Amino acid sequence: MSRHGDEQVQALEYAYTTMAASQALADALGTNLDALPYQLWPDVAPADTAGLFVVYATTDTTDHNGIGGVPRLFAGVPLTVRVTGATRSYDDLAPAARVLYDLFHGARNVPLTGGGMVLTCTRVGAVQYPETAEGIEYRHLGHQLQVEVN
Secondary structure, three states, X not given: OOOOOOHHHHHHHHHHHHHHOOHHHHHHHOOOOOOHHHHEEEOOOOOOOOOOEEEEEEOOOEEEEOOOOOOEEEEEEEEEEEEEEOOOOHHHOHHHHXXXXXXXXXXXXXXXXXXXXXXXXXXXXXXXXXXXXXXXXXXXXXEEEEEEEO
C-alpha cells in the first residue's frame, strides 16, 4: 500500500528506524542502543546535544510518473544523513559516517511500518563541512542519498 503525499515522512521514518536499530551506529557514536534515539535528530539537533550525533533531513520530492496517463510510479526523495560533533578533525566522525554508508547505500525493497516501501536508496554525494556555533567548532560528515519510495 503506497502512501502518496507523504513521501518525505516515509523517507524520514525509514532513516530513523534504520539508524535506531543499528548497534554498529551506536558503537561508532560512543553510546548504547537504548540511548541511540537521543543521538538522532531530524532537521536540527538541540543546542545542548553532547558527543557525536546524527542529523537527517529531506528536501523537495520528485514524482516519477508513467507514460500515457499512468499514475505516479514512485517518488524520489533526497535525504541527507550526517554525523556531527564538536571536534577539530573529520577523523573523529569517519567511523560513524562509514556505518551510515553501509546502512543506507544499496538498500532495496524495505517495507515501511506505516505502509509503502523504500524501493531503493543510493548515495549520490558527500557532505563535509565545518561550522562554528556559539563559539564551538563543529564538523559535519555524511552522505546525500536518493531514496525512491512508493
